[in-house]
Amino acid sequence: MAITDSWLRSTNGKPQEKMITKSDRDGLSVRVTSKGKIIFQLRYRWNGKGGSN
Structure with missing residues (x-):
């Protein structure tokens, strides 16, 4: 599912039942x-090794 500006604005600052990952x-x-x-x-690969930032 795409991460859209409208979805981010609608969920920003609103409490959720549990953590949502998209x-x-x-x-x-x-x-x-x-x-x-x-x-x-952001997950990436550098010289064949995985990482995240």
Whole structure:
């Protein structure tokens, strides 16, 4: 499922029952905590080794 601007705005700051994780292509994912905080995560490979930032 795509991460859209309207979805981010509608969930920002709103408490959730549990943590929501939504992934987009190319290693980008978004986590929404139970308190409504949005966290972006980018997964990547460098010289064949995985990592995240």
